[in-house]
Amino acid sequence: MTGHAAIRPMAPRDPHEPHRVATPLELLFDLVTVIAIAAAAAALHHAIAADHAADGIIGYAVTFFAIWWAWMNYTWFASAYDNDDAITRLLTMLIMGGALLLAAGIERFAAKLDFSLVVGGYAVMRLGMIAMWLRAAWNDPPRRAGALRYAGGIALAQLYWAGLYFSLPPQSPALLPLILLGWVIELSVPAIAERAAETPWHRHHIVERYGLLMIIVLGEVLLAATLALEKAWDGSFDMRLAHTALSALVIAFAMWWLYFAREPQLSSNRLSRSLQWGYGHLIVFASGAAVGAGFAVLVEILTGHARLSLRAGDLAVAVPLGIYLLSLWLVRDRFELHGAARWVLPLFAAAIVALPFAFPALEAIAALAVAAVAVRAWLAARDLREAAADA
The missing domain is CATH 1.20.1410 (I/LWEQ domain)
Structure with a gap:
């Protein structure tokens, strides 16, 4: 990216840009992600060792999906729009903070089915992405429809998770099917948004x-x-x-x-x-x-x-x-x-x-x-x- 202003328009990146490599900020994001992945793997290992493999696998699937999905959303967005200005850095750091909060809650979730930190951390990560997509919508008119679909879809999915957390006890037999439905909602957002306007990922x-x-x-x-x-x-x-x-x-x-x-x-x-x-x-x-x-x-x-x-x-x-x-x-x-x-x-x-x-x-x-x-x-x-x- 050219220019050194603290705040720059979030213009689309060139999908054919030569010598495009991961930025130091993306590598820092990966470092936070590895902490969350390690926490999820540790919870799985302890559950299997305690002869609770089924519970451990379910908990691992739930937490790993949240970690991976947040990482994937940020990665594809950054491939298309990263302008490395101060707002982008701060929003990325906010998402990292949410990832650490999620990682901190994995042990409590595995031991007591306490979703609070996991849901809270995931909400922080997703709110950061909504802000990212709104910036892209403002600065990239040709792809505004797709960017707004991303922001709106993420917001709707987050409302779904919040409603699930506040309305359903962790022991409810309906929880797992409703979590699977939430995954379908999340996974459908990029498919719907990209059909409106494909992002210029590299x-x-x-x-x-x-x-x-x-x-x-x-x-x-x-x-x-x-x-x-x-x-x-x-x-x-x-x-x-x-x-x-x-x-x-x-x-x-x-x-x-x-x-x-x-x-x-x-x-x-x-x-x-x-x-x-x-x-x-x-x-x-x-x-x-x-x-x-x-x-x-x-x-x-x-x-x-x-x-x-x-x-x-x-x-x-x-x-x-x-x-x-x-x-x-x-x-x-x-x-x-x-x-x-x-x-x-x-x-x-x-x-x-x-x-x-x-x-x-x-x-x-x-x-x-x-x-x-x-x-x-x-x-x-x-x-x-x-x-x-x-x-």
């Missing part, structure tokens, strides 16, 4: 932003590996924990390799394709962070702090890892690969999830993850050579 910038959050998510797995190593040398050496740490490291590397493959993440700017890719990453990110929570559960089991079987611990790793592979197929491989390579991730996802039912073997799960990387890369390269030879 494809390379968006792909980079998602990749940066993926690295943050993988940090949860690496953190679990560090925890396993710390416990392995806690008084006496425990080889099982060392194996757990090594498996976590190998699986984290395999997850990274599969995500940052040579094929493009988002090769089309079409609205339907960008929505599928952007929304589908909810599963990618949530399952990736859940793998780290699964390894933390295994550490609890091996140190005698959780009364669960090793099979349960392996499943806590294998199930989210399988979902992670399947979600990468959902958002990328089914569009970008052809032939046998296209089906590698679904097949390996099924094998990884099924393995613990046959016998508990964490090292075998790690080996399957590595095999998925190798087989996919080999088949993709072969298909590419055959396509080049036929051309």
Whole structure:
């Protein structure tokens, strides 16, 4: 952006701007997001270790959706309109404050079904986005209709959440279906607004932003590996924990390799394709962070702090890892690969999830993850050579 005024018009960015990269403010926003993701993953790990997996998964889904949705909304907005003036910085910092408030409330929500801080933090984040979109509507007349739909849709969704919080007790059986309805309302806002006027988001910038959050998510797995190593040398050496740490490291590397493959993440700017890719990453990110929570559960089991079987611990790793592979197929491989390579991730996802039912073997799960990387890369390269030879 040009100019150094403290307050500038929120004009649209050039969607073809060269060398567009994440700004320091966006990286700071990611730092706040990682704190919220870590809190959600920790709550999931404690719930599974306490043999309350169903409650933990539901709570994790609710809180992770709020964290991811606020991050996603800000990221796509900033890709289209970030002018880095004082008002933008202050509104972004307000949204960050809401994210920290939400993160602070996750433990209370998991332990007592106390929604207050989660709802309050989410409301702060969404109010900040409403102000952002109103600024864009004022300064970008050609896209005003879309910007106003964003602002109005977010406001209506927030009124829905507030009404749900004040009218329904946490123990109500209707709560979960109404939360799912709220998700549908939230997810429909961009689809409706973009049909009025497509925002000028930058494809390379968006792909980079998602990749940066993926690295943050993988940090949860690496953190679990560090925890396993710390416990392995806690008084006496425990080889099982060392194996757990090594498996976590190998699986984290395999997850990274599969995500940052040579094929493009988002090769089309079409609205339907960008929505599928952007929304589908909810599963990618949530399952990736859940793998780290699964390894933390295994550490609890091996140190005698959780009364669960090793099979349960392996499943806590294998199930989210399988979902992670399947979600990468959902958002990328089914569009970008052809032939046998296209089906590698679904097949390996099924094998990884099924393995613990046959016998508990964490090292075998790690080996399957590595095999998925190798087989996919080999088949993709072969298909590419055959396509080049036929051309």
